[in-house]
Amino acid sequence: MSTASEQQSTDVSRRRFLGYVLAASTLTVAAQLGEGAAAPHAEAAVPGVPEPADLYDLNDMLTDATLATANLITITLNADGTASFALPRTEVGQGITTSTAMLIAEELDLPLDKVQVSLADARPELVFNQLTGGSNTTISTYTPVRVAAATAKQQLLEAAATELGVPLSALSALQGVITAPDGRSLSYAELAVKAASLTNLQVSVTLKPATAFSVIGTPQNRIDALDAVTGRKQFAMDVQVAGAMPAMICRPPTINGTVVSVQNRTAVQAMPGITDVAVVSTGVAVRGRTFGQCIDAVRALQVTWGPGSEDAATDATVLAELRAAENPIVTPPLPLLTEAVDARFTFHFASNSALESNCAVADVRSGSAEIWACVKAPITAQEEIAAQLGLPVSAVTVHVTQGGGSFGRKLFHDAALEAAEVSKAMGKPVRLMWHRTDDFRHGRTHPMSISRVRATYSLGQVLTLDQRHTSVATEFGHGLGEIITSSVAKLPVGGLTFSETIFSLTQQTPYNFGVTTQLLTEVDNGFHTGSMRNIYSPNVRCAQELIVDRLAAAMGQDPYHFRRNFLKDPRAVAVLDKVAQVGNWGRTMAPGTAQGIAIHPEYHGFVAVLVEIDCTPATVNRQIPDAVTGPRVTKAVCAVDVGLAVNPKGLEAQMMGGIMDGIAVTLTSSLHLNGGYFQEGSWDNYFYTRQWNTPPELDIIVMPPTTGTPGGAGELAVAGAMAAVACAYGRATGTMPTTFPINHDAPLAFTPLPTVPPIPQSPTDGLSRAY
Amino acid sequence: MPSHTFVLNGQQVTVDVEDDVRLLWVLRDILGVTGPKYGCGLGVCQACTSHVNGKAVNICCVPVSDVQPTDEVTTIEGLPATVGQDLHPMQQAWLDMDVPQCGYCQPGQIMAAVAKVLQARAAGRQLGDADFDEIRNICRCGTYHRIREAILEAQTKF
Numbered sequence: 068m069s070t071a072s073e074q075q076s077t078d079v080s081r082r083r084f085l086g087y088v089l090a091a092s093t094l095t096v097a098a099q100l101g102e103g104a105a106a107p108h109a110e111a112a113v114p115g116v117p118e119p120a121d122l123y124d125l126n127d128m129l130t131d132a133t134l135a136t137a138n139l140i141t142i143t144l145n146a147d148g149t150a151s152f153a154l155p156r157t158e159v160g161q162g163i164t165t166s167t168a169m170l171i172a173e174e175l176d177l178p179l180d181k182v183q184v185s186l187a188d189a190r191p192e193l194v195f196n197q198l199t200g201g202s203n204t205t206i207s208t209y210t211p212v213r214v215a216a217a218t219a220k221q222q223l224l225e226a227a228a229t230e231l232g233v234p235l236s237a238l239s240a241l242q243g244v245i246t247a248p249d250g251r252s253l254s255y256a257e258l259a260v261k262a263a264s265l266t267n268l269q270v271s272v273t274l275k276p277a278t279a280f281s282v283i284g285t286p287q288n289r290i291d292a293l294d295a296v297t298g299r300k301q302f303a304m305d306v307q308v309a310g311a312m313p314a315m316i317c318r319p320p321t322i323n324g325t326v327v328s329v330q331n332r333t334a335v336q337a338m339p340g341i342t343d344v345a346v347v348s349t350g351v352a353v354r355g356r357t358f359g360q361c362i363d364a365v366r367a368l369q370v371t372w373g374p375g376s377e378d379a380a381t382d383a384t385v386l387a388e389l390r391a392a393e394n395p396i397v398t399p400p401l402p403l404l405t406e407a408v409d410a411r412f413t414f415h416f417a418s419n420s421a422l423e424s425n426c427a428v429a430d431v432r433s434g435s436a437e438i439w440a441c442v443k444a445p446i447t448a449q450e451e452i453a454a455q456l457g458l459p460v461s462a463v464t465v466h467v468t469q470g471g472g473s474f475g476r477k478l479f480h481d482a483a484l485e486a487a488e489v490s491k492a493m494g495k496p497v498r499l500m501w502h503r504t505d506d507f508r509h510g511r512t513h514p515m516s517i518s519r520v521r522a523t524y525s526l527g528q529v530l531t532l533d534q535r536h537t538s539v540a541t542e543f544g545h546g547l548g549e550i551i552t553s554s555v556a557k558l559p560v561g562g563l564t565f566s567e568t569i570f571s572l573t574q575q576t577p578y579n580f581g582v583t584t585q586l587l588t589e590v591d592n593g594f595h596t597g598s599m600r601n602i603y604s605p606n607v608r609c610a611q612e613l614i615v616d617r618l619a620a621a622m623g624q625d626p627y628h629f630r631r632n633f634l635k636d637p638r639a640v641a642v643l644d645k646v647a648q649v650g651n652w653g654r655t656m657a658p659g660t661a662q663g664i665a666i667h668p669e670y671h672g673f674v675a676v677l678v679e680i681d682c683t684p685a686t687v688n689r690q691i692p693d694a695v696t697g698p699r700v701t702k703a704v705c706a707v708d709v710g711l712a713v714n715p716k717g718l719e720a721q722m723m724g725g726i727m728d729g730i731a732v733t734l735t736s737s738l739h740l741n742g743g744y745f746q747e748g749s750w751d752n753y754f755y756t757r758q759w760n761t762p763p764e765l766d767i768i769v770m771p772p773t774t775g776t777p778g779g780a781g782e783l784a785v786a787g788a789m790a791a792v793a794c795a796y797g798r799a800t801g802t803m804p805t806t807f808p809i810n811h812d813a814p815l816a817f818t819p820l821p822t823v824p825p826i827p828q829s830p831t832d833g834l835s836r837a838y
Numbered sequence: 839m840p841s842h843t844f845v846l847n848g849q850q851v852t853v854d855v856e857d858d859v860r861l862l863w864v865l866r867d868i869l870g871v872t873g874p875k876y877g878c879g880l881g882v883c884q885a886c887t888s889h890v891n892g893k894a895v896n897i898c899c900v901p902v903s904d905v906q907p908t909d910e911v912t913t914i915e916g917l918p919a920t921v922g923q924d925l926h927p928m929q930q931a932w933l934d935m936d937v938p939q940c941g942y943c944q945p946g947q948i949m950a951a952v953a954k955v956l957q958a959r960a961a962g963r964q965l966g967d968a969d970f971d972e973i974r975n976i977c978r979c980g981t982y983h984r985i986r987e988a989i990l991e992a993q994t995k996f
Contacts, residue, residue, distance in 0.1 A: 159940055160939035160940025160941070160942075160979045161939070162939070288933065288936040289936060289938060289939075291938075291941065292932070292933055292936060292937075292938050292941075293933065294941070295938035295941030295944050296914075296925075296929045296932045296933060296937075296938060296941075296944055296945075296948060297873075297914065297915070297918075297925070297929065298872070298873025298874075298913065298914035298915050298945045299873075300941045301872075302875075302942060304866075304872070304876070305872040307870065312867075313863075313867055339856045340855075340856070340859075356855075356867065356868070357855070357859050357863035357864070357867040357868065358863050358866075358867060358876065358879075359858075359859045359860050359862075359863040359867075360856070360859065360863075362879065363858075420978075421940075421942075421978055422875075422877050422883065422885060422940075422942045422943050422976055422977070422978040423875070423877075423940070423942045424876070424877075469940075469941075470940060471875070471940050471941070471942030471943075472939075472940045472942060472978045472979055474978065500876065502879065503877065503878040503879060503880065503882075503883070691971055693882075716936055720936070720939055720979075720981070720984075723980055723981070723983055723984070724939060724979045724980035724981065725980075726980070727980025727982065728980060749878055749880050749882050750877070750878055750882045750883045750976050751880075751882045755976065755978060756980060756982070757974065757976065757982075758970045758971060758973045758974075758975075758982055758985075758986075759970075759971040761982040761983060761986070762983070763967075765983045827879075827880060829860050829879045829880060829881075829898050829899055830880065830881050830899040831858075831899060831900070831901050831904075832881075832899060833860075833861075833881060833895050833896050833897060833898070833899030833900035833904075834890065834895060834900055834904050836881070836895070836896065836899070837890060837893035837894060837895045838893055838894050838953055838954070838957055
């Protein structure tokens with residue numbers, strides 16, 4: 068790989084930034100979060116083409132929203148020579164604690180294992196600047212974190228210069244030690260107190276040029292890997308809070324059903340281990356000595372339920388609603404001989420449930436509350452919990468815990484809000500956890516959508532591409548909304564709703580396809596929805612890429628060369644060429660197998676994915692108990708350019724995970740709505756990618772730095788992989804898929820669990836299944 | 839209340855709890871051993887996988903009364919001691935391959951992997967595709983590929 072320096076623009080490295088030295092007992096430095104992080108961008112929209120997201124995307128909005136927030140992030144140099152930083156973002160597996168530690172290690176010249184990164188409590192003074200989403204963390208913190216670390220190093224050098232009696236310019240810092248020309252040296256541990264300041268100071272610093280990087284851009288293992296593999300990593304349910312006993316909710320049989328009455332409250336409260344039973348807004352809460360006894364109590368409760376909000380809804384009724392709401396495509400008059408391709412795609416409800424189900428610890432007292440939860444919008448959580456409890460925001464503390472996955476789920480804080488309500492109702496601390504079955508049935512879903520795409524072509528040119536995406540509404544009530552409110556005036560998309568704005572800011576067509584329009588229409592109803600890793604893109608871009616394959620076929624071109632000819636950006640061409648070369652595009656494939664190739668641009672980055680799929684009967688009909696096997700992706704090659712990969716190894720992991728998601732949403736995983744509830748209630752009902760669906764061959768190529776600044780990394784592979792798998796499936800079977808996942812309309816591959824009682828009992832045959 | 843005695847990570851423990859409470863909750867909620875995770879309570883996701891007498895078991899599906907006083911229950915916390923090292927070679931391979939992302943499933947994945955290797959070894963063979971197809975542990979971050987690589991690396995090292 069070439070070094071980041073080749074791409075780094077010198078003007079940034081020479082810029083001076085403001086850092087702060089804070090009065091403290093050991094050296095404590097700070098920088099403004101948001102400062103200098105945003106690259107210049109176009110001021111206004113050009114109507115029509117290019118599309119808004121080409122000029123100013125969701126990430127620009129998130130970054131700009133942080134600029135006005137004059138609040139500080141602080142690095143403390145401890146007396147033992149380590150550095151500590153509380154990151155005002157949420158780690159859910161994406162690797163931002165590691166990449167942030169790398170930024171600090173780089174600029175501070177301290178070994179990576181001496182940098183400790185924890186997660187900051189909710190800090191309401193940061194206003195917009197504590198939301199983890201839209202793949203924005205590294206983009207928005209890349210400069211501020213380095214400024215703070217550079218400030219620390221400068222102070223250490225000054226303190227060393229005084230101690231050693233030599234000019235600062237003669238000193239060098241390496242691996243946490245400052246050395247004078249005569250060989251005398253002082254460690255950061257020895258300087259941590261001496262470099263401390265009695266007063267707050269404002270200082271001016273420069274950042275390392277990319278040519279001097281020795282940590283940024285190098286592959287590093289996760290800083291929390293040892294904790295993860297030893298079981299020491301603490302998630303919300305592992306936090307020991309005095310008196311916080313397990314709690315669960317008995318939920319209604321259908322979505323948004325309500326409690327009318329509870330028949331046996333006293334009897335349930337007398338069950339072994341159970342301490343409390345309370346009716347709350349989402350059902351009947353129980354608290355007990357163990358979660359096992361809470362499960363028993365939930366199952367024993369006899370509740371009369373009121374109707375839910377979607378009791379008559381099925382997949383078919385929602386689909387009909389979407390079809391009725393779809394906006395027409397009006398194509399302007401076109402030259403004679405113009406031909407068109409036109410298709411409509413259906414994307415079914417999908418679950419963003421993480422392996423760690425919704426959960427939170429809450430200790431609500433008369434005048435205060437303390438919450439422990441993995442939430443990606445902790446300030447919004449704090450505000451809403453305070454409002455619900457009737458407390459001032461300052462009386463509510465929200466500790467952000469490490470997350471067992473998010474995939475969009477932890478943008479919301481449903482469990483934290485619920486835990487606070489339950490703790491208040493019972494007057495006791497609780498450790499509230501959702502049962503897996505509830506997490507699928509009552510948890511948030513990625514909404515069902517349809518996407519119609521029509522493209523016209525003539526004489527070797529694509530003249531128009533129109534896309535009408537119609538979706539059950541996606542909820543954005545987690546703080547993104549606040550950001551949009553503050554930013555909407557300067558967006559080139561004025562007058563749109565929040566969802567339409569997000570859509571406009573994330574959706575791009577990477578091809579020169581003439582007049583291009585992409586519009587979102589939403590149908591609002593009572594479903595609990597939310598983003599799922601990559602928001603709209605997997606569906607929108609999958610539909611587009613399938614149409615691209617169809618255009619290529621109609622115009623007699625190879626899918627790879629066709630894409631190459633029409634791509635707008637050389638970075639897109641480079642990743643496409645890379646996967647075509649590494650993946651041996653065009654090699655002869657056996658009948659029933661095929662390659663597929665696709666590209667996806669988002670968050671200032673580009674990804675290309677090439678897959679090979681096996682749709683032969685021998686593979687499709689593989690028998691694995693309680694599983695969906697079906698077509699198998701046998702090989703995946705992914706090339707990614709995020710401008711600058713701070714940690715290429717972490718980026719590889721993100722791409723691999725994104726590919727597993729893309730395979731799942733294309734081939735196997737969806738929720739089936741019937742009778743007002745989702746049928747799926749376990750991981751053997753909701754068919755996320757398992758070992759038997761995993762591509763035996765997987766190759767990720769991280770491109771050398773291009774822009775010199777990091778783009779988003781957490782999501783973009785999902786859309787690229789989904790599109791590539793769909794295109795490969797179409798080529799292997801000869802039929803373009805139009806319903807996703809492809810198996811959704813097949814008979815259910817499982818028997819749905821009952822809805823009353825709402826959760827199943829744990830089996831008792833564990834020992835007999837030992838291996 | 840019934841009393842239950844077993845060996846947990848090399849130490850004998852006695853717990854007073856009802857017979858039908860599953861071992862997962864006895865460990866997590868009463869004994870404070872949090873390495874085994876809850877992911878479903880149905881024996882499906884396998885995030886709670888631990889060892890009972892050296893074999894992989896979904897302890898969310900084991901009533902505590904099924905465990906006898908001489909039974910040895912090993913969780914991820916006790917795995918290194920089974921080979922007398924600070925880290926089991928499987929854990930070391932997990933680090934070498936930088937397998938974890940969020941890390942929630944990984945204790946269960948590692949315990950399953952160790953048992954799967956021992957099972958294949960007892961049958962006189964190394965792990966193949968059919969064995970991987972039998973590893974049902976969910977990883978929602980999608981680390982499956984690195985899990986395979988780590989298992990293949992570690993399988994001859996213990």
